[in-house]
Amino acid sequence: MNDNDKRHVLGFPEIDAQHDYCYRLFDSIEPVGAFGDMLKLQKLLREIEMYLMFHFECEEHLMRMYEFPGYIIHQGDHEQAGGQFVRFLDEFDAGALNPAKLTAFLIGWLMEHSAISDTEYVTWICQRREQFL
Ligand SMILES: [Fe+2]
Ligand SMILES: [Fe+2]
Numbered sequence: 001m002n003d004n005d006k007r008h009v010l011g012f013p014e015i016d017a018q019h020d021y022c023y024r025l026f027d028s029i030e031p032v033g034a035f036g037d038m039l040k041l042q043k044l045l046r047e048i049e050m051y052l053m054f055h056f057e058c059e060e061h062l063m064r065m066y067e068f069p070g071y072i073i074h075q076g077d078h079e080q081a082g083g084q085f086v087r088f089l090d091e092f093d094a095g096a097l098n099p100a101k102l103t104a105f106l107i108g109w110l111m112e113h114s115a116i117s118d119t120e121y122v123t124w125i126c127q128r129r130e131q132f133l
Pocket of ligand 1: 019055059114118
């Protein structure tokens with residue numbers, strides 16, 4: 001299924017580029033999983049884990065920088081998603097990962113989270129930046 005149309009673009013290039021890389025990584029899970037190369041899949045999952053941490057920290061840094069009032073709730077959303085991802089990593093370690101399920105979770109989460117929660121802090125930051133531009 002091509003769900004590119006539902007991949008929300010914020011119009012905030014410094015974060016859109018990060019989301020784009022996330023989607024590209026997520027799209028790689030199924031093909032790599034189908035090929036059966038577990039070492040390659042393990043490396044891909046590690047890259048996703050590390051990049052998601054970077055992405056969340058980057059957003060949270062921006063929110064603190066601009067004193068976004070919804071920071072705590074947003075950070076909680078990131079933590080919850082990170083926790084769910086770790087459960088998938090546990091499944092991988094147990095040899096029970098369903099790559100399609102993981103892809104659906106990650107893409108679905110990012111589409112919804114970026115369209116709703118990320119839009120909120122981006123709108124806030126853009127308003128705060130207006131005074132400088
Ligand atoms: Fe994001
Ligand atoms: Fe976020």
